[in-house]
Amino acid sequence: MTALAKLARLIRSKNAGPFELTFDIMFEDEATYQRVKASGMVTRERVAACYGLEPSQVKFFLCDNALAIKASIPRPVFQGDPRDSDGHGGQQYAPLMDIEIP
């Protein structure tokens, strides 16, 4: 088993507008991307579990030509509202780093 953080070239989060957060999990080469994709460990359900959400709240995409997996979720607090801690949404990806890939 290998942590996703060791296989990806970049895992990042960012605002997708003020009301959604989006996560990009990007790979250097086709083989690693296909290994992660085929493992079935990075799924809509798994992303939902990482953030305590229902799978129906997660938009999930496999982007073959970008060698990337992408997910988007509604922001629990809208960007810039008084309780928002991360105006750019840039530090919300850490829970994805620990997903174990066989």
Added chain:
Amino acid sequence: MEEMRILSPTGVCGSGFVENSFEKALSQKPHVIGCDAGSTDPGPAYLGSGRTAFPREAIHRDLRLMLLGARRLKVPLLVGSAGTGGNDAQLEGMHQLVKEIAAAEGLSFQLALIHAEQNKDYLRKRLREGRIKPLDPAPGFDEETIDRSEHIVGMMGAEPFIRALEAGADVVIAGRASDTAIFASMPIMRGFPEGLAWHAGKILECGAASVVQRKTPDCMFAWLRKDHFVVEAPDPGLTCTPQSIASHSLYENADPFRLVECSGTLDLTHSRYEALTPRSVKVSGSRFIPAQRYTVKLEGAEKAGYQSILIGSVRDPFIIRQIDDWTARLEEKIHGRVRMVYGDRLKHDDYLLFIRVYGKNGTMGALEPVKEIRSHELCLTFEVTAPTQEIASTIASITRHQALHLPIPEWSGLITAVACPYNHLDRGAVYRFNVNHVVEPGDPCEMFPMDLFAIKGTQEERRAA
């Protein structure tokens, strides 16, 4: 016209670009120069207050080089989302910069200003007609939201740019605009396939952000043809690969395959990315699906209140192990003290006290999956948002005193529980985004009035629009 060449000097006007890259790009004879100048990404304060996220001097530097370059080549310069939020005050700020530069450099050109700030009566009318619809997710939006808003802007599509170009504008400065529309407008006007025009625009709008490794904000260049386009960064040290270009559609988008614009949806499902040279990429197969109904997205900001903040930290392990309980008891004490001070003059709902605990869930809040902490110290921020700065400041002051001496069962006697590096800070007005809706206008340009000017050095003369 078989080929249109498009130059994007940088991702945001004011973030900078390398002059050598820009000169190289000009030597490739672009037919149009486009630049995005705003975003919601820096937060609601800019749209709400009218300030700009990048400093005036930095915007002046970029705009001056772009104006000089565009006038030297006699090609249009299109700038969208002026002044970060693209409201009327920010548009006027950019207008003044253009005039200053024209005067200093002795430039002559036809200028179009396109307004994106929305008239509140217009929005009320469209709301009553049921022609304002929520996107998902969206805050509630009613006539009271419109009344409360400091500014509401519409995000214009390609049509207002095309109208300005058809009116003979050499320089177009637009309020809030779709980043992509800035670049797609001229190719669409000249009959290039919309799928390719919008996709090229999507890549260009971020400048050199889609290269493998960007060193600094810089230029991007596209050659658009009838069945494909090619992108390459003018700096020979920057490389585009099929993967880097394909990846760019992921950035800051919820859906990487479908990008919604006013007039339809850019569909990248069947896009093909091929390496043309070791550092340029050929793209084909992108499609544009026209919308059943034309829609314009709204962005609005209202004042959330005035804020004061206090920063402190805790090192006592007794307090750290009961931090949730400690902050809950503290909040109760603060609210009680506020009642004693203000009585009926300030209701509980009139202000917001929020305690953020760094070292626990300060960064992720409700999304934080780690519940057990092992930190030996915690940083606390106490934020008070209230109807006036004076009230916010008063409550922050109350907060400091209550937090300092809140007792815990482990110690008897007066404790000092929080280390504060300085007194509380007054932040002034704070804002929130309050709209995620679209308007169904009668016409793509009706929400975006245009002013035309003939600029001759220091002279400016208004023309009939």
